Amino acid sequence: MFLRQRETLSFDRSVPGKRGMDLPKLDVPAARDTRPAHLKRGGFAALPELSEVEVIRHFTRLSKWNYGLEDGMYPLGSCTMKHNPRVNEKVAALAGFTDSHPMAPDALVQGNLELIYTLQEWLKEITGLPGVTLQPSAGANGEMTGIMLIRAYHLAKGSHRRVILIPDSGHGTNPASAAMAGFEVVELPSRPDGTISFEDVTDPVNGRVRKGLQTLVSELGTEIAGAMITNPNTTGVFEFRFKEISDLLHSVGALVYMDGANMNALVGVARPGDFGVDVMHLNLHKSFSTPHGGGGPGAGPVCCIQAMIPFLPVPVVVRATEKVGEGEVARHSYHWDWNQPQSIGKVHTFYGNFGVLVRALAYCFSHGSDGLREATLRAIVNANYVRARLKHAFALHIESPSLHEVVFSDSNQARHGVHTLDIAKRLIDHGYHPPTIYFPLIVPGALMIEPTESEGKDELDAYCDALLEIAREVEENPDALHQAPTQAPLRRMDETTAARKPVLRWAKA
């Protein structure tokens, strides 16, 4: 607030001789230089020379140009920006965890192994699926892992299948992950209500016919390895025919992958394993509250049915229970099992983003079975409250019942020449982070609001009031909105030049 000037790049403020780190006194003889001369490190051109306080101020000031969850509501749809409890940070920072080495013998990291085992048990019960790996680093990494499991499953049956079906409402990572896992992607069309169409769909604009699920299954049959379905889908609506979809896919031997990014709508309320899902990922940085860190790290555990367990990445954690007498408490020990001959191999160098797993388990313990369900219900109530308060001003492109998020279209505003981008930028002027915009692609000018369970009525009301105020402004003074934001540190950015003549690093002038 007090920094109205821009904080320049630290490179521009570097002064030769300043230092922000001192080295310990060297208590052994200095290193002999054994490097071949040409491999000896030359200079550095872009490590700044600054004192410690100058570096600290730099990152403190820069931080103030960011908006965080503790500034206020941050309803990025599909991202589940819920409260990141500080106790989770605290326990994840315990030296017993942070100092532990991934190559240490199993007997010396029993705490870590028990933690991993326990988190797996929670995720199994939550998803209703008996297999889990915590190795994937994020949702996309989980998707790729899951699709590789599908591939391995079919291969083990001697079946080479080449197609993965993905709805047009799916997140971009879905087709990208399927492609990385070596599959061809075939798109499933949506019905007007956003759910997967069993029937073929004719595009009202170009008259093109897009094949529905039924046609695709009958035409592609055993070519289909599986389908990747987000549920609730990216419009926040539950695929109410999910059981039929999975039955249909199973009928040709295909598997059902569920993108669990929207699991915040289901935890404690419905279990993918119970409604036909074979394999899925969870985003611990969404549904399980681990902080987003300006882009990561996350964690994307994959859960699967019994039949797919042999293919899970190595190593897998195994619990051994010592035989004890009656009435005594059982003693457990844990170890990594690397001997999984059918495993797809590895998807993370070690065991995944362990520090993120610690936080997620702390989230689980804090909520418990009762709190998890309560959180889900609250998330759904909050989204529906926003929906109720805004639906007269903003168009609900899809009228189906919303679960944890609600997607509006900018069609009411577009009539005045104001689009989603303008609305989002004006929200910034009101002191809020905009929702996710222009996603899912099937909703024109989408504004996807996911308040999460963390918001109280106060904050929801203030956010809705801001949006209603913007809706009024659209009617009264639409042109002004094209100028938004005007209250942020910067106005709109020239993204075209950024992409055409990219400047991707600093270089000495």
Next chain:
Amino acid sequence: MFLRQRETLSFDRSVPGKRGMDLPKLDVPAARDTRPAHLKRGGFAALPELSEVEVIRHFTRLSKWNYGLEDGMYPLGSCTMKHNPRVNEKVAALAGFTDSHPMAPDALVQGNLELIYTLQEWLKEITGLPGVTLQPSAGANGEMTGIMLIRAYHLAKGSHRRVILIPDSGHGTNPASAAMAGFEVVELPSRPDGTISFEDVTDPVNGRVRKGLQTLVSELGTEIAGAMITNPNTTGVFEFRFKEISDLLHSVGALVYMDGANMNALVGVARPGDFGVDVMHLNLHKSFSTPHGGGGPGAGPVCCIQAMIPFLPVPVVVRATEKVGEGEVARHSYHWDWNQPQSIGKVHTFYGNFGVLVRALAYCFSHGSDGLREATLRAIVNANYVRARLKHAFALHIESPSLHEVVFSDSNQARHGVHTLDIAKRLIDHGYHPPTIYFPLIVPGALMIEPTESEGKDELDAYCDALLEIAREVEENPDALHQAPTQAPLRRMDETTAARKPVLRWAKA
């Protein structure tokens, strides 16, 4: 930056039933109610009911209405707002320190006792004084302790002295502390250069004659218990006749107390014990970089000459050294000695602000003898650089050489009807914290700038540029300055009404 609305009082947002803390499951029988009925706690009227994230947001948002040291230069004169290293926070938070109980047997807190002992040794060497207590909680508490030591010293000699001399440039805590320690305060006048006047001084305005040091010593003689002298004084100038002053006072048996608030100008460069000081306090939250915390906690250790050691507060830490063979490393043990029959008693419930002491010792270790001196020199260079850059625009009321801080007067600006307060408030508009203003009282419209050693040339220049810009504005558009600040979250506050009709707590509307 994103919060343009005010953050209301949390009481106003309390909603019955919300909670930000859950209790552990009670694993013992519930408490029997043994309280007399009338002593049973009734309700609470002003503990808000909020969820955890709401409380966190409240304090996060409120924090953004503050300016901190890591936002930029914070040159509050006399307060030594230097860099607060994060490693000091980290080591002070080690569970071995924070969990340790002040009543635990000495053998179980050897780390704490060694820490206290070691810090004492550092402070002794830094001040050149052989006695120390770390008990006082802040500078003022140290002053009172020191003056009580003076009293005890005289009493032990059978001498009842009633007067403490204090220069008119002294900080308000000096006379207040002397009064709390039961003394009568007699003011010493300053010479035009800000140092203590040996001669009588005639007030140019009212013609009143104020007795100088010489007169007071000869008139009051053995009535004088001591003098409290800030050195360098509050104008940043060394009392160049300090030795003469102390000799004169010692000649009547009086002791010299030094207010060490400005020790940042002396550490490693000159030692009070070497130039005639008998007793003094240090402000660890100033010269030794412990964070100011929005007002505290600080620590105000008192150092003294050998003859005053018997009077130090109890307990005192004592080191015992085990006899070891030649060549072996000596083994030390530490204990509290409570048996100090001449002690003044206690000035803190336990041993002082221990957590602050940890940070101060970390500061000492980091700097070492070389770094401490380097820091002092740098602090002096920085102040003199500011002086050099600003002296043509702002009046140097006192021309004597500055040490670690420089005091300007607003006399140049006052001619245009602009005063120190206006200048300070305009600095806020430039994104900076103002210096200390209207102190010391002997400089009309004082602007007291203490940049400390932590500032680099960049930051000093930006600050000076802002002040020079303001000086220009004073000439060109003085009236505008009365409106400052205009860029802060609030404009000037109505302090008169605040004092006349005080509202000192929230009450339900």
Next chain:
Amino acid sequence: MRYLPSSPSEDQALLATIGVARAEDLLAGIPEGLRLHRALDLPTQCSEQEVTWDFMDLAQRNQRFCAQFLGAGAYDHFVPAAVDALVGRQEWLTAYTPYQPEISQGTLQHIFEYQTQVCDLTGLEVSNASLYDGGTACVEAALMAVRVAKKRKTLLVSRGIHPFYRQILATSFAPHEDLKVVEVALRDGVTDPADLQAKLNGDVAAVLLGYPNFLGCVEDLTALATPIHAAGALVVSVTQEALAFGWLEAPGKVGADFACGEAMSLGNRPSFGGPYLGFIAVKDAFKRELPGRIVGQTKDLDGRTGYVLTLTAREQHIRRDKATSNICSNQGLVALRANIFLQLAGPEGMKGLAEQNAAKAQYLRQRLLELPDMEAVPEQPFFNEFVLRYKGDMAALQAACLEESLLPGLDLGRFYPEYAGCILWCATELHSRRMIESLVETLARVPATV
């Protein structure tokens, strides 16, 4: 040195602007003879790694415990992680006294909220931004009492007040030869009404009573206040365990004119005795006599609500030797911890925590009394501390506890000869039943007295 933004080229530019050749030239104002002409005889600078190791080493030289059953003015309570995280924000941590309200509204509003909560906890009307700790808060309250009572010069202090608080009182009152501190005896662990009555007279300015007192006993303020008020003196309630305000009625509602004490329990750790949090609250009539900083609500030029330091005419920087106190820097960040803690706890948390403390202490007492060597002393209502007589060998008990990494309660003999052989035990929400059982089992193993 990592903290100093020095560089050869820039340093030269600074000196050139000043017009000196070397930094040392700027020491000219210090007479040559008064300077130090050698390096300080101390180790040289260290890297962060070395410093960190040194302190980890020191910290490890303190014994760690599974459970500490010791209170006596320093309590082990759970501190929510949010407290540490929030006070670590530099905007709170590094700012100083809010002299410039326009850019210090964070600190100012926090103090206003804190004052409000102290008033609520104590049932009184005005508080301040904090005092150093429980002991010095007592001193400030006592000095304030003699100030407002004008001609009255005697202070009665219950023997139930924390012995260290009494020691600070003695130290602080010693220089004021016109003032007198007189102790009121205890009977059955609480202030003896007869002794109190006997010592009350027209010279008594105020009576300091523990609530609960050092022995954990709940003093009946209402009953004691009657004779005190009748004698024209003030009732000063002293609380060393602020969590008791979730269990006991606010002192201001049961007769106290002033309440003061120690609030470290609200969001802080024992930390070898500091930094802690002295609090004080008084009836509205006395507000202009309060020591320390006070924040008030007001408006800015545009009529927006804001907060400022106020009633500054009481303070040392204005009134100098006539000030209500010398306090300047206070315990700001500790008060912030308390504020955050109280807002997280809310009314349910405060009451619930207090009930758990009472339950744990009662359970601990019951279990300890099952040991043959433990004996009750006359029982009074208590909150989370209580006294038991131990017939066994105190040193053996200490040793047995240490072996199990348990810190036993306080051996009272050192402070109260009349309670020699007695132990002051404490239990809080941090004491699980298992810890309590483990203590009891450990004590059961102490060799019986011969």
Next chain:
Amino acid sequence: MRYLPSSPSEDQALLATIGVARAEDLLAGIPEGLRLHRALDLPTQCSEQEVTWDFMDLAQRNQRFCAQFLGAGAYDHFVPAAVDALVGRQEWLTAYTPYQPEISQGTLQHIFEYQTQVCDLTGLEVSNASLYDGGTACVEAALMAVRVAKKRKTLLVSRGIHPFYRQILATSFAPHEDLKVVEVALRDGVTDPADLQAKLNGDVAAVLLGYPNFLGCVEDLTALATPIHAAGALVVSVTQEALAFGWLEAPGKVGADFACGEAMSLGNRPSFGGPYLGFIAVKDAFKRELPGRIVGQTKDLDGRTGYVLTLTAREQHIRRDKATSNICSNQGLVALRANIFLQLAGPEGMKGLAEQNAAKAQYLRQRLLELPDMEAVPEQPFFNEFVLRYKGDMAALQAACLEESLLPGLDLGRFYPEYAGCILWCATELHSRRMIESLVETLARVPATV
């Protein structure tokens, strides 16, 4: 529940506005038969105190060491306190991908600075916002190589690359039946030039070389690059210990076309293997083929400099199955740690730390070789890791070390049968001479081989 802002009255107001009676009514969209009609079979909610205790308990079940002489892709380095303090600011910690540049300039500018530094460390021209870890960074680099090499379908991978990285490569390449991964053998701890030459052909898209490699040996990139480039293939340098960039010349300056690897060493702790920091940097020509997010500098409408996500046409949210990668969430906060670390270290810190690492490793090697059971393997230049053959009983050595709370180096036999009986040792600036001596003394006590 403390995280949920629920209150009976407000909850009712929400439901009333929505127009339902109970929250459960909003589940109508989920077919009855697909819902869970029981509570999850899991423990119920816990207070913060209980959760904290549970995790302290788990953490304590990991063995703590005085010193870990184990690297192998996870390095123990000192982390300045400022790193932890700064990344704890909620503005960094809780924000997400900077989709809205106007209120995400902090994150965007940081990434721009981070990209710049990765380019500087590697001597290449373009980098990105981060990848998951060293192993997946290898995969992304390899996939990029086959993408840009169009018709070439073979990837040569030196056996000196981290075995887990090679395993991930195998996993990731398996589905692409047109692609082939071929291993290049080692000789004397470094890539065998003869084997490399033998396997190079017109189908080779790229060769992955460790720099330094898993065995700690410094590969001579310059020498190896000549035949690779001559064969029309790309040189991909893989670094699992980014601090080596303070010791070794930037790979881009000695022949590498791409550099990738693991940068956890910059400001992070071992943390049981994650979260770590995958990095990648390439020559400018390849920038539109890079995976992941990239930040570019631009101007706002008023001409002020600012930063945005750019070249997004490569990414999955635009290109879907044709994207350069599927990566979406990355390792943002870990990259921030690296950025802060590098700015604190500066050029002197990077070089100085690297020199200390080399010195400690050299000293450790020298001292270990004084033990009768330790034997050199053909020596190559190394940075902070090296291999020695151990003639004693590996299990006895492990046991002796554990007794002294020392974690020995990696038993290589598991990964390299040809190195059975060999140990990969690591030393960094965190290994004091005393720790090294203590290791040597401990090993000296291991019973000699029979």
